[in-house]
Amino acid sequence: xxxxxxxxxxxxxxxxxxxxxxxxxxxxxxxxxxxxxxxxxxxxxxxxxxxxxxxxxxxxxxxxxxxxxxxxxxxxxxxxxxxxxxxxxxxxxxxxxxxxxxxxxxxxxxxxxxxxxxxxxxxxxxxxxxxxxxxxxxxxxxxxxxxxxxxxxxxxxxxxxxxxxxxxxxxxxxxxxxxxxxxxxxxxxxxxxxxxxxxxxxxxxxx
Amino acid sequence: xxxxxxxxxxxxxxxxxxxxxxxxxxxxxxxxxxxxxxxxxxxxxxxxxxxxxxxxxxxxxxxxxxxxxxxxxxxxxxxxxxxxxxxxxxxxxxxxxxxxxxxxxxxxxxxxxxxxxxxxxxxxxxxxxxxxxxxxxxxxxxxxxxxxxxxxxxxxxxxxxxxxxxxxxxxxxxxxxxxxxxxxxxxxxxxxxxxxxxxxxxxxxxxxxxxxxxxxxxxxxxxxxxxxxxxxxxxxxxxx
Amino acid sequence: xxxxxxxxxxxxxxxxxxxxxxxxxxxxxxxxxxxxxxxxxxxxxxxxxxxxxxxxxxxxxxxxxxxxxxxxxxxxxxxxxxxxxxxxxxxxxxxxxxxxxxxxxxxxxxxxxxxxxxxxxxxxxxxxxxxxxxxxxxxxxxxxxxxxxxxxxxxxxxxxxxxxxxxxxxxxxxxxxxxxxxxxxxxxxxxxxxxx
Numbered sequence: 001x002x003x004x005x006x007x008x009x010x011x012x013x014x015x016x017x018x019x020x021x022x023x024x025x026x027x028x029x030x031x032x033x034x035x036x037x038x039x040x041x042x043x044x045x046x047x048x049x050x051x052x053x054x055x056x057x058x059x060x061x062x063x064x065x066x067x068x069x070x071x072x073x074x075x076x077x078x079x080x081x082x083x084x085x086x087x088x089x090x091x092x093x094x095x096x097x098x099x100x101x102x103x104x105x106x107x108x109x110x111x112x113x114x115x116x117x118x119x120x121x122x123x124x125x126x127x128x129x130x131x132x133x134x135x136x137x138x139x140x141x142x143x144x145x146x147x148x149x150x151x152x153x154x155x156x157x158x159x160x161x162x163x164x165x166x167x168x169x170x171x172x173x174x175x176x177x178x179x180x181x182x183x184x185x186x187x188x189x190x191x192x193x194x195x196x197x198x199x200x201x202x203x204x205x206x207x
Numbered sequence: 208x209x210x211x212x213x214x215x216x217x218x219x220x221x222x223x224x225x226x227x228x229x230x231x232x233x234x235x236x237x238x239x240x241x242x243x244x245x246x247x248x249x250x251x252x253x254x255x256x257x258x259x260x261x262x263x264x265x266x267x268x269x270x271x272x273x274x275x276x277x278x279x280x281x282x283x284x285x286x287x288x289x290x291x292x293x294x295x296x297x298x299x300x301x302x303x304x305x306x307x308x309x310x311x312x313x314x315x316x317x318x319x320x321x322x323x324x325x326x327x328x329x330x331x332x333x334x335x336x337x338x339x340x341x342x343x344x345x346x347x348x349x350x351x352x353x354x355x356x357x358x359x360x361x362x363x364x365x366x367x368x369x370x371x372x373x374x375x376x377x378x379x380x381x382x383x384x385x386x387x388x389x390x391x392x393x394x395x396x397x398x399x400x401x402x403x404x405x406x407x408x409x410x411x412x413x414x415x416x417x418x419x420x421x422x423x424x425x426x427x428x429x430x431x432x433x434x435x436x437x438x439x440x441x442x443x444x445x446x447x
Numbered sequence: 448x449x450x451x452x453x454x455x456x457x458x459x460x461x462x463x464x465x466x467x468x469x470x471x472x473x474x475x476x477x478x479x480x481x482x483x484x485x486x487x488x489x490x491x492x493x494x495x496x497x498x499x500x501x502x503x504x505x506x507x508x509x510x511x512x513x514x515x516x517x518x519x520x521x522x523x524x525x526x527x528x529x530x531x532x533x534x535x536x537x538x539x540x541x542x543x544x545x546x547x548x549x550x551x552x553x554x555x556x557x558x559x560x561x562x563x564x565x566x567x568x569x570x571x572x573x574x575x576x577x578x579x580x581x582x583x584x585x586x587x588x589x590x591x592x593x594x595x596x597x598x599x600x601x602x603x604x605x606x607x608x609x610x611x612x613x614x615x616x617x618x619x620x621x622x623x624x625x626x627x628x629x630x631x632x633x634x635x636x637x638x639x640x641x642x643x
Contacts, residue, residue: 022382023537024239028318031234073294073478076312077286077470084279116235116316124309127538175398176390179231183390191383197536197609242564272466276459280466287470291477298481301488305560308538363565377606380564 009141012200013148019117020156021190023124026117030157031182033111040161041154046108048150050090051118054083055146058122059139063129079122087113121149160189216335220342226319227350228396233319237351238385240310244367247355249303251348253292253311255341258320260288262328262340269329281324282315289314319347350392357388493543496557497528500545504528511628517545526552529621535613537561540570542614544621546584554579554618559610567610575604575611579618584626586619 019025026047033043058079066072091109094102112118125145129137163185172181226232233254240250264284265272272280293311297304304311314320323343328336359365362380364372378384497507497515503525504517515528526547532539538561545552556571569575578601582588587598590611594600603611 024235024382024385025313027234027238073290073474074471076290076293076315077283077474080282080286080315081279081467084282116313119316120309120313123312124538127309128534130532130539175394175401178397180390180394180397183386183393187383187386187390190386191378194381194383268466271462273459273462275455276463280463283463283466283470287473290474294474294477294481294485298484298488301485301492305558308561375565377565381566 006141006144008200010144010148013145014152014155015193015196016200017149018152018156018193018196019121019149020153021186021193023120025120026115026153029111029115029117030160031179031186033108034157034160035164037158037161037165040157042104043108043111044150044154044157046105047112047115047117047153048147049105050083050087050109050112051121051150051153052143052146053086053090054079054118054122055125055142057086058082059125059142062126075123075126076119079119083118083122084113117149117153121146156189156193160186163189213335213338217338217342220339220344220346221349222346224343225346225350225396226322226343227347228392229400230319230322231393232322233317233347234389235313236310236317237354238382238389240307241351241355241358241385241388242362242380243306243359244352244355246306247351248348249296249300249307250310251344251351253296253303253307254314254317254319254347255344256292257285257288257314258323258344258347259337259340261285261320262323262336263333264288265324265328266331266333266336277329278321278325281321281329285320285324286315319343354385354388354392357392358384492557493530496530496543496555497545499555500543500553501526501528501547502552514624514628527625529624531617531620531624533613533617533620535559535562535570536567536607536609537563540610540613540617542617542621544579544618544625546622546625549584551579551582551584551618551622553577554614556614559614562610563607566604566607569604569607570610570614572604575602575614578602584622586622586626588615588619588622590615 013019017023020027020030029043029047034040061078061082062072062075066074066078087109091102091106094106094109125142128145129142164182167181167185176184220226224230227234227237236250236254240246261281261284265281268280268284289312292314293304296307296311323340327339331339356366358379359367360371361376362378362384364370364375376384379388494507497517498504501517503519505520506518507515507528508518510516510527513530515530516524517526517528519525526545529544529546530541531544532541534540539558540556540562541558543555543557545554554576556576559568559571562568562570579588582599582601585599588601589598590603590608591600592603592608593612601611601615
């Protein structure tokens with residue numbers, strides 16, 4: 001049951017609840033950094049990393065510190081400061097101790113702090129804790145959800161980078177060049193994700 | 208003369224530097240909450256309130272906040288106002304709170320707000336900053352409203368909840384429709400800009416406070432990037 | 448390399464601390480002002496929803512968490528209103544179910560704002576919720592698409608099967624709650640009545 005629910009959470013976060021294409025979180029990096037495949041991958045890996053880390057920290061703080069003391073109205077401000085601090089910390093640590101990793105991910109880290117994807121995932125997961133009825137939503141589920149959300153971001157970015165690569169050789173009407181055609185392409189990519197609706201429920205029925 | 212320039216601070220955000228259609232900022236809420244016209248107005252007003260308040264406070268404190276911690280300080284101030292607005296909306300207009308959901312607290316990371324704080328309020332006196340915030344907010348609301356009306360009209364066949372058309376093209380209120388309508392609106396803005404002899408917007412994040420970092424990422428993504436002058440140039444990148 | 452002095456570290460830290468302190472104080476103040484109003488709003492929306500599902504009721508009395516006994520003017524029990532929550536397509540869906548004597552009086556989907564407008568949001572329309580009226584309060588409701596001859600089938604909202612399933616799951620949970628909590632007390636009430 002536990003394993004089943006973890007798999008369901010993971011798949012749902014990637015496919016049916018894709019944070020970029022279905023919930024419109026993290027659109028800026030999706031449009032801005034998806035021109036080339038390698039930058040798209042680098043950005044997504046950094047996002048995934050920070051997302052899991054941020055959930056790992058904010059989840060216990062909210063459940064054990066804010067909620068019991070009736071301080072849940074401080075959620076937004078505390079979460080954004082934690083994320084900002086974490087990103088800075090990770091950057092410093094990587095720079096000092098794992099320079100090779102810093103070289104590949106370092107550029108993306110400063111861009112992530114106020115990425116709404118991270119804040120959105122850490123906040124949405126707390127809503128799920130109170131609403132999931134089929135099984136209890138634990139810390140583990142929250143972490144898996146964050147990992148899935150990050151991988152979902154990666155999938156969307158990589159797919160989109162591929163689509164944009166194809167577009168380069170096309171003859172596009174003048175007014176549509178640049179951002180507009182990118183958005184139309186994004187529309188088609190997100191259309192394809194609509195097809196996953198209900199997929200996880202059917203695949204892994206719970207309770 | 209002074210009055211005239213103050214007035215210009217206000218109006219520039221509405222058309223010439225419209226945050227959504229010309230600067231392409233705050234794309235997430237633009238796409239997410241514009242499924243109906245009333246949602247769009249709710250979001251627009253909430254963001255405008257935060258923008259005006261944070262611009263005013265940041266402009267007041269611009270000489271007090273040390274440069275090193277300026278971005279964390281801005282974020283704290285913005286997050287504070289967002290939470291206050293959220294609590295007020297919950298108390299006095301619970302329906303709007305319900306329909307905006309998670310996107311209400313996410314105003315914190317709306318880069319229009321941090322962008323204006325960094326690019327305008329931190330360098331200008333209080334009154335122009337307030338007007339700048341108000342103008343940008345009105346421009347944001349107008350763009351959202353336009354998109355909300357188009358999507359609601361085509362997608363649900365109604366306007367402000369009043370049924371007008373018998374047919375509904377559902378796809379317009381689903382995520383793909385959001386991307387598509389936004390793309391078409393920007394294409395239109397580009398066309399009008401080109402006609403007026405101005406350069407059209409081609410890059411997202413063109414008015415984003417972090418555009419330097421972003422373009423650096425684009426070009427140096429795989430190289431051994433990043434010079435060591437990282438202490439300046441705003442660490443807290445505003446991607447969205 | 449520039450030498451970092453105490454002042455370089457202290458002043459930024461202190462001013463950031465001060466800003467945080469002031470903002471938190473402002474938040475605490477706003478929270479104190481709006482808290483009662485917010486919980487009152489929640490209460491009102493629940494109350495309105497309970498009246499929709501148990502129309503004869505005048506007052507409600509909370510029996511257990513989320514289960515309300517509906518009383519008329521003469522304090523007779525005219526049914527139970529049970530609120531349950533489930534996960535829909537976009538987020539949570541909150542449903543109020545009215546049950547009396549093992550029969551569903553009606554349901555009200557009082558929160559579904561995370562669902563897609565025009566699709567999942569239509570689960571709060573009467574054309575969908577009326578389909579539950581008169582069904583037995585057994586937790587065996589199933590959407591017509593999944594129906595295989597067992598249980599009671601309910602017509603789903605067109606192309607919003609996930610949201611419909613979520614509402615049905617919430618109603619089933621309400622039925623379970625009714626059977627485990629209310630049915631027991633109803634039985635013991637009868638016994639108590641018999642002794643008198």
